[in-house]
Amino acid sequence: MKKLVYIIMIATLVAGFYKDIIAQDAINASMLEEVNKLRRSGCNCGEDYMPPVPELTWNIQLERAAARHAKDMDKNNLFGHAGSDGSEPDERITAEGYQWSICGENISYGYSTVKDAVNGWKTSPAHCHNLMDPEFKEMGAAREGTFWVQDFGRAKVQD
Secondary structure, eight states: OHHHHHHHHHHHHHHHHHHHHHHHHHHHHHHHHHHHHHHHHHHHHHTTEEEEOOOOOOOHHHHHHHHHHHHHHHHHOOOOOSSSSSSSSSHHHHHTTTOOOEEEEEEHHHHHHHHHHHHHHHHSSHHHHHOOOOOOOEEEEEETTTTTEEEEEEEEOOO
16 A cells, blocks of 8 residues: 555646656747747837747756746845856856857836737837847757746857
8 A cells, every 4th residue: 555655646746747757848839839930920129020030949057047047036035137156147157167259138017928028028129139149059048937038149160
């Protein structure tokens, strides 16, 4: 009987773990689709019209850098590009092993859905320019509570 209880407990834990992974994958896919929809159509970033640009691809290293910062902001109730340890976006991205030639970051707070977060960034000219920057080729993003982080980059070309 004890074995059965342990098996059920382990199965429940594993199912919960995979449920979280599946939910996160859905959020990631939704984020990438919302950003790429905007990039495909072009938009106004404040006074500037930004024409359509190539779509981004998802990068796990950028996702991990974004997750680190989202968790830090949520845990320490801070809101800014500098982490509680003084780290800046480029340092967090580098720490995840991403060798970048250009990188950037968007942060937001208070949105409950991917669509709302992306729309919030779209209505802020500086954030919108990041969304539409043709120099960026990859993106990773994360959410912790209602703190959202998007990290963008273009990898260095290796010789």
